[in-house]
Each structure stands twice: as C-alpha cells, then as structure tokens.
Amino acid sequence: MVILFELALTFYFAATIVGVVELFRGSRATTRIMLALAAIGFILHTANIVLSALSGHMPVTNMHEASSFFSWCIVLLFFYVEYRYRIGLLGSFIMPIVFVLMLSSSILPREITPVSPMLQSSWLGVHTALAFLGDAAFAMAAGIGVMYLVQEHFVKTKRLGSLFQRLPSLQILDEVSYKLITLGFPLLTLAIITGALWAESAWGSYWRWDPKEVWSLITWFIYALVLHVRLTAGWRGKKAAILSILGFSIVLFTFFGVNLLLKGVHSFVR
Amino acid sequence: MRVLVTGLNHKTAPVEVREKLAFDGPGLEEGLNSFLQLPEVKGAMILSTCNRVEMYAHVSNPERAVDSVKAFLSEFHSIDPGDLENSLYFYADRDAIRHVFRVASSLDSMVVGEPQILGQLKNAFEFALSKGATGILLNRLMKKAISVAKRVRTETRIAENAVSISYAAVELTKKIFTDLSEKRFMLLGAGEMAELAVRHLIKSGVKDVSVVNRTYERGVELAREFCGRAVRFEDFIKELVNTDIIICSTGAPSYILHKSDMQMIMKGRKNRAVFIIDISVPRNIDPEINDIDNVYLYDVDDLQGIVDSNIMGREKEAERAEGIIEEELEKFLKWQTSLDSVPTIVALRNRAEEIKQAELEKLMNRLEGVDEKQRKAIEYTVSAVVNKLIHPPTVALKEDSEDRDVLIAMIKRLYGIGENNGSK
16 A cells, blocks of 8 residues: 555654754644654554555565665654653654655665565564564664753753753663663564574575674674673763664664665565 | 722832731731722732732722722721832723733743742632632633633743752753652752752752761751761762762862862763762862763853843743733733623613614504503503513623623624624
C-alpha cells in the first residue's frame, strides 16, 4: 500500500515542522500537535508494514522497506521514551531523524527481489528485527545526545534563553541516553549472534568478513567502548553524548554506506 | 449594576499605612459585614494582603459610594481621613474591572508575575461568597478575573522565570539535576542570601545537607537549622568528592578552591556533575573551574544577570498580558450590557402596547354604536389582560439572578422582540 507509506511520510514531515517550530516558540499546544501528527503517521506506517508483511515477506527485503522499518522502530521507541520519561522537546530532535530516514526510504529502490531460497528462514525476521530495534535505540541515544550538547552549551556558557528553559535537565538527558545504549547494545549483540547462526545454516560458515559484518563489528566495539569508559573512567555527560553521536553515524554508514557503496551478502541488489 | 474598587497598595502607601488598614483574622468578617451594611453597597468583597487592601463593591452610583467607603475605612480602622487621602485609589466601571483583572493576573504586584496573589484573591472571594456578600455582579467578575489570570499564565511566560538570586540558583540546579532528593548539598560559609537559597533547595527536595564554617560551632548551629551535619573547614575538600551542589558564601579574601583541587575531586567522582554557586564577594572559587568538564560554576554576577534578563522578559510578557486583559475586559463589558434588563422591559411593554392598540382599533372598526363608557370598559379589560400577562416576565427580568442574561435572551425570543424586530 504505497499510499499509506506516503501518508505516513507526510505526517512525519508535519510533525518535524511542528517540532522545529516548537524549538523557537513552544507551548503545551505545539507539543500535543506534534505528538498527534507523529501518532497518526505511526498508525499509517504500522498499517503499511503490516500489509506488506501479510503479503508474504518480512518487509526488509529492499532498501526502501528496510529504511522504512528502521524509522518505524525509532518512532516506536520514541513513543515509549516520551511516555516513560516525558522529556520536553524530545520530538523536535527525534522526528527530524525519522523524517530523513523516511525520505531516504521514499527515494530508495522499491522493487521487491525475491529472497533467495537459501536465505528463506525465520532467522530473517529475528535477525533484522533485533538489528533494527538496536539501531533505533542508538538513533534515539544520539538524538538525546544532541539535546544534551545543546543544553550543556547553554549551562556552561551561561546563556539561558527560552530554549534552555524548555529543554530538560542535563542529568535526565544523560541517563536516558545511557539507558538507550544499554538497551541497544545487547540487541546489537544478539543481532550479530543470530546473523552468525543464520549464516552458518545458510552458507555453512559463521563469519565471512562481509563489509556489513565488519562495520557491525565496528559499531559493536564503539558502543562497547561507550559503556566501558563510562563505567571505568567516568566518561559521562558531554563525552558520552559525543560518543553516542559518533556511534550512530557509524550505524548510519553500516546501514546506507555499506549497502549502497560496498558489495556483500547483505546487499539487496546484486 | 456598577463596580467600585477602593484600595491602596505597595505603590500608593507605605507599610505603616497598609498594616493599619489590613483586615485580618476576625477583622475580615467584621469588616465585610459592616462594609455590606453601607446603604450604597449591594455586593461586597475585601482583599487584604501584606501588599494591598482592596474593597470591591457592587453599587448603583460609584460617585456617591466613594465617600461612604472612604468614611467607612477611616472609621473602621480609626484613622484620620486626611491620612488616607493620598494613599487611596478609586476605580469605577471599566477601570475597576480592568484593575481587578490586573491584580488577579499579578500585573499590579510588587514582583510582576508572582503567583501568590491569585490564591489570595481566590480565598478572599470564597470567604465573601460563603458569607453571601458578593451578589451576581461580583461573583461573575471574580470568576472571570480568576479565569483571565489563568489565561495570562498559560498564554504568556510572565511567571516562568526566577526573579530573585536564590530562586535563580534553584532553577539552575533543576536544569542540571533531575531528582534533588538524591543529591548531596554543601553550604560553604553563611549569609542571608545563601541561607535563603538553601531553604529553597530543601523545599525543592534536597535532603542531604552539610555545612562548613571556619568556626565549627557556628557550622554546627547552622547544620541543626537545616537538619544537616557540620563538617570541619579543614575537611571540606575531602567532602567535595561526594557533593553535587555547593553554595559558597564565605568571607575569605581569596580563592579557597582551586582548579587543581577540583580536577582531583572530579577524578574521584568519576566525573559526576557538580554545580557550584559562588555568591561570595570577593569570589572564593577560582572561576577557571568552570572550564572543567561536568563542573558548572556560577558567581553572583552570573545569577544577577539571569535575574535581570528574567525581569526584562517579564516586563515584555506583561505587555502581552495587558493585551489579553483588554480583550477580556471588552467581553466582560459586553456581558454586563447584556445583563441590563431595562431595555428589554421597555421593549416588552412597547410590544404589548402596540398589539393592544392595533387589536383595539380593529375591534372598534368592527363594532358599531359603542358609546364612550363601553369603549373605556373594553379598553380597561384589554389593558388588564395585557398587563397581567407581561407582569411575571417583567418581575423575572428585574430579579438579581445568575442567569439573567439567559433570561433576557429567552424573553426576547419568546415575545419576538430584539435588535431587529423590536421596533416593528
């Protein structure tokens, strides 16, 4: 259902615009409008993904679907974090990420190439769902990392304007970002393990140094480092925020760069 | 149906006069009763706070009522009327309504935007209401004033930012930490402003308080006051490893905390954030400490800067608030006009009179040989019927009921009178 996707994209776009407006002159009303638009977009988006899934394949078999599913996971987590922690202005920083991913999805190739019979297994669903949920958690952590850097800058330089007033406290931003990474890291770990198991059953070897595998491993090391230096050297706050943004840029490269620039078993187009 | 406000506030009268005129405790009830006894006053309410005393009255002629309210005030509080002359202000009608809206919205307060006044006004209104003193006009006016104040608060940022140094410090603390109850706080030194900030912090949830003073005994004393513990001056740097929020206000002539100390402390804390407020003059904490990651140091000038810009922000927001008040004022006046039943009563009578005359004329043309006496009798009967029919609605219109505006609209509709067809 192409129309559902386009409508979801439109609503996410509207939510992004309202989110940006909110940065400059926010009120309770703009927050509600933003959330309502994002929620409508999410419902349409969910319908779109469910319909694709019902048509017989896991909706991650081309770049268009994968990017769309990735965005969907972020919005899902966004609503979870929004209702769990009530972080002001969260949507203004997360919806743009969602919108850009959806926009990329809309221009990426959409033809559905049948998954080679060798790869037809339930591993496909488990592996990709874990990977995308993990990546979504990293996306959220990076978005909140940006919020942290903005707010930290205000506090440090003593420029306490109206944006400062509406952004939440440094502590909550740091904590939620950290929690998201502790959520994303095991998901990524499991995604790599299930990927290896799947590769073993499909191709007979666990690890083939495929570009995607390599870059996933790099991502894994980055986030392992984020968690490690936080616990040992106390890299929290600003440094943690910068690392979470760096980590997410590697996630993005693993997702887009590897698929579009480098060739490997994960590429959709051969 | 007119409003009269008589009063004085922090701008017009010094505290010596304000306290003499205050209605507090049992004085309020007594005052309200006597105020309501004034022949001109149909509805009454008294607002008495430490910054203002205001008498709200529903009167038919404000010009006449002014003098008796003035006389009442000087008599009730046994003050020479001459002493009040320069302190009192009077507002009637439109100005009075605007004044009530401005007071409720905290535009007339000493610190513009402070939130207490609305609560005080609500209490004063509830008290007067419970004594049955207010009446329809003041009821509606006060309810409207409360809703206007709420509108001003949600639509403008008038009450948003701190306008005192100690509050600004607390607001900042909340932007660095989330849950203050799990944070450790240290007061370094003493001083009025610092102690006020400590009290605000405790009110905002801070539980773990330690007090450091060069004189240990003084520290113990202060610690007891804040339910905290005293720490010896020599030990304070060691203690800082576990301290998240510091307010420093000592009389030391130079820095007592240096950048190198703080770097060591941060290592010990694994970089957990620290917020330091140095309100001592000269400063006691090396300003370069602010360059360390996760350490935020504000001195008294920084805080004063925040307060100044907040005050400026409030003034700008106050202008927007005045706009909202003008808008609501017009709405209220419109409602008040709609409450005026005299034109409706006149229109109703005219309508009845028109019908009567028209029908009588028709009848007279049809009947022949009616003599003067009979004609008078017919006219008398018709008039009696008409008058009896319009008597109950007229009485209802004259009654002081909460829903008089609804009643007026209803009667206009039922009798086919109104702006367009009233003169038919």
